[in-house]
Amino acid sequence: MNAIFIYIVAVAVMFTCCKEAPKNNLSVDAKAIFPKGQLGATENFTGNAWNYGLVANDTAFTTLVGNVYFEPGARTNWHIHPAGQILVITDGVGYHQIRGQPVESIRKGSVVKCPPGVEHWHGASADTGLHQLYIVPNTEKGIVVWNEKVTDEQYKGH
């Protein structure tokens, strides 16, 4: 009887230990669709933003596609895409702002359209990273013009 009791306790403890771990920021990387890629240049980003190119610019598609993973708190500088940009958020939580408009919250499933020639920034929330696909169409018109950093006051202005 004692042997059975000890066995049952052992089974109970085993299943307790094998429960799914609580979700945290580390789990975001584990379920990412793409590798992290290259760390973005410090002159164009605040914090760590990792770029993984998916479709290089060419004359057949004139479309640039890639993935950026923004670590919590990371964001782009203000910048302009001469032909506009489409963002598809595949996981996490973050922000997007067009110059002169309120900051908008974005998260898994959000789609952002920033019109041609309009200044904007985007990045992760303070607590949770952001996985975003970017699509830059009509690259014959230009890809990106980088401007100044998004200040902490602008970032926190949401």
Next chain:
Amino acid sequence: MNAIFIYIVAVAVMFTCCKEAPKNNLSVDAKAIFPKGQLGATENFTGNAWNYGLVANDTAFTTLVGNVYFEPGARTNWHIHPAGQILVITDGVGYHQIRGQPVESIRKGSVVKCPPGVEHWHGASADTGLHQLYIVPNTEKGIVVWNEKVTDEQYKGH
């Protein structure tokens, strides 16, 4: 002692039942990024393919973006995009074939570029569904020209 024994058995059974369910096709839907959307027309698809539009065609971006979830076994007809198509696979397993070339396996993280004017088909594997983002650039050149169905022999030819 009997009461404790029954309690321990109950705990053991509880944790056994609460373990993460085995992955199956249903779990693919649970972790999808987008809603399923509209069922594709039977004249253009074999099986169930669900389309969820993300960016409608317009003159500012001239780029069509959306998500298709192919249920296991589902696939497009043969078709042509006059300006080409980019596919980004966000989950699942499937196939892509350009006319005259071997069938290629695609899965989470795969990126497919089908050149302008080239005939192709794509869809899910027989056992696992496929979640794909599609990007059709330069829509002023046309979006899609649908052709005949992919036969079971062509589908199984991988």
